[in-house]
Amino acid sequence: MGTVETVSGAINGDELGLTLIHEHFFSSDEGVSVQWPHVRDREAEHSLALESAEAVKSHGVKTVVEPTAMLLGRDVEASRRLARETGLQIVLCTGIYTYDYLPQFLLNRDADFISSLFVHDIEEGIQGTDVKAAFVKCAADEPGVTENIEKIHRAAARASLQTGAPIMAHTRPASNTGPRQVEIFLEEGVSPEKIQMAHTGDTDDLGYIEGLLEKGVNIGLDRYGLDLFLPTAARNATLLELLKRGYADRMFLSQDFDIPIANGLDWYPPEILEQLQAAGAATDWGMTFIFEKVIPELTEGGMTEEQLNTMLVENPRRWLTGS
Numbered sequence: 419m420g421t422v423e424t425v426s427g428a429i430n431g432d433e434l435g436l437t438l439i440h441e442h443f444f445s446s447d448e449g450v451s452v453q454w455p456h457v458r459d460r461e462a463e464h465s466l467a468l469e470s471a472e473a474v475k476s477h478g479v480k481t482v483v484e485p486t487a488m489l490l491g492r493d494v495e496a497s498r499r500l501a502r503e504t505g506l507q508i509v510l511c512t513g514i515y516t517y518d519y520l521p522q523f524l525l526n527r528d529a530d531f532i533s534s535l536f537v538h539d540i541e542e543g544i545q546g547t548d549v550k551a552a553f554v555k556c557a558a559d560e561p562g563v564t565e566n567i568e569k570i571h572r573a574a575a576r577a578s579l580q581t582g583a584p585i586m587a588h589t590r591p592a593s594n595t596g597p598r599q600v601e602i603f604l605e606e607g608v609s610p611e612k613i614q615m616a617h618t619g620d621t622d623d624l625g626y627i628e629g630l631l632e633k634g635v636n637i638g639l640d641r642y643g644l645d646l647f648l649p650t651a652a653r654n655a656t657l658l659e660l661l662k663r664g665y666a667d668r669m670f671l672s673q674d675f676d677i678p679i680a681n682g683l684d685w686y687p688p689e690i691l692e693q694l695q696a697a698g699a700a701t702d703w704g705m706t707f708i709f710e711k712v713i714p715e716l717t718e719g720g721m722t723e724e725q726l727n728t729m730l731v732e733n734p735r736r737w738l739t740g741s
């Protein structure tokens with residue numbers, strides 16, 4: 419049984435237990451945080467994170483995987499404090515969350531150099547601590563797989579090959595980013611079972627989804643509650659059909675809940691958040707939504723206990739440990 423790095427140290431894969439594979443306790447704009455720290459209320463952020471951590475624990479969650487990478491405000495000390503105060507196992511990543519932009523430092527350096535940064539986080543530790551990253555995160559969104567995005571994907575692939583760490587890729591099905599992202603990873607020689615295509619559940623286009631699954635990769639049905647991308651009923655219908663087609667062992671269930679974003683602390687000021695909510699963008703979004711509403715509906719729709727266990731326990735263990 420392989421081990422998994424958490425902010426509280428390495429654990430055995432079978433200690434992961436019930437796992438949410440994609441949630442954000444913390445996120446922030448790193449530049450703003452450093453230059454104007456007075457607009458951040460870190461104690462308020464910590465309190466909100468505590469609240470969600472206790473809420474997920476009450477549903478039996480033992481581990482939360484947090485793909486907050488560079489440019490999304492990864493904060494190892496905040497995560498470590500949250501884990502210490504709640505006993506929750508928190509798994510962090512390395513990587514870069516960008517849709518195209520890169521700072522000059524990375525713009526003018528190649529994929530191998532960027533890969534060495536990722537490897538540093540996986541082998542040495544994050545932000546000067548001995549907390550190690552357990553996986554590599556990268557992203558492609560509306561601009562597609564641009565030159566910069568391709569470079570980050572190749573860097574992620576090389577870091578994965580060198581260390582054995584799996585990769586999680588943020589995707590945008592509406593922009594058809596998935597196929598090219600997978601193609602790059604496979605070109606670099608990454609095994610498909612190490613690859614998780616996050617946000618694939620934002621579409622109900624089974625042709626697109628099966629096109630990815632046919633390559634052997636895993637998919638994230640991980641944005642439950644984000645109705646602006648796809649409402650819950652359509653997410654559930656798609657998930658049930660994929661279970662029927664036999665893909666339970668490559669599907670992940672999560673919410674991509676982002677506490678600072680959901681509380682008007684980062685991307686959106688409260689007044690814009692209110693408008694988004696009024697438009698029904700994410701009325702049910704939260705870190706326990708799948709337990710409260712989604713899982714009961716899926717069970718009613720024919721999902722078995724075994725399939726649920728596969729998605730919430732077995733798949734995270736297999737993807738994170740590689741065995």
Ligand SMILES: [Zn+2]
Binds near residue numbers: 440441442485674
């Ligand atoms: Zn996310």
